[in-house]
């Protein structure tokens with residue numbers, strides 16, 4: 048079937064129902080330990096079909112990706128005051144791509160922005176095998192008595208591979224360029240990056256569709272099979288500086304149309 052779907056020339060306020068999907072592979076370069084009694088970036092989950100797997104929740108990846116997109120934007124001096132801590136400007140490429148709520152940001156604008164970037168839980172390609180239950184003596188600081196605290200220590204072996212799909216809705220070439228460039232810059236995960244292992248991130252290709260077609264969950268049978276994917280290099284994407292400045296112009300045009 049001939050595809051008539053194309054990337055958009057300019058972003059639109061209302062969705063055109065075009066989904067740009069990128070299967071992404073994240074490879075752990077260091078061995079990482081997770082403890083069950085602390086909030087962690089990687090967890091385990093028991094799937095009926097896939098067994099026990101390590102997972103990285105999408106919100107963790109999205110949070111890190113947003114931070115990277117914003118950093119790069121500041122490097123190009125576009126809305127450099129925009130900040131993730133309740134200080135969203137609501138008019139920059141990063142806010143446009145990842146969304147924001149007008150009345151909770153300091154800009155107090157009357158509109159909200161829905162995220163155009165969607166994702167799913169990243170799932171490890173192999174099952175969890177090494178689980179070390181571990182009992183630690185927790186000494187109470189108040190009375191110096193010793194109590195037993197049970198915690199589970201899990202080792203995620205290095206070279207563990209995670210699979211997931213990142214989706215960009217209603218994409219322009221410039222938006223794709225920003226997303227692709229920053230996915231490649233994902234070299235560590237989590238907020239407390241210093242305590243965390245390094246990762247290598249690879250984009251496996253892309254698919255343009257009128258729906259969200261791809262999912263690592265359905266594709267995972269050992270190595271996931273996403274079927275036929277297109278090569279990113281065929282897209283002839285604008286360079287990253289141009290992508291940011293064009294998207295910035297496009298966002299300003301859209302906001303002007305809203306009459307704010």
Ligand SMILES: [Zn+2]
Pocket residue numbers: 126129130135136137138139140141142143
């Ligand atoms: Zn912003």
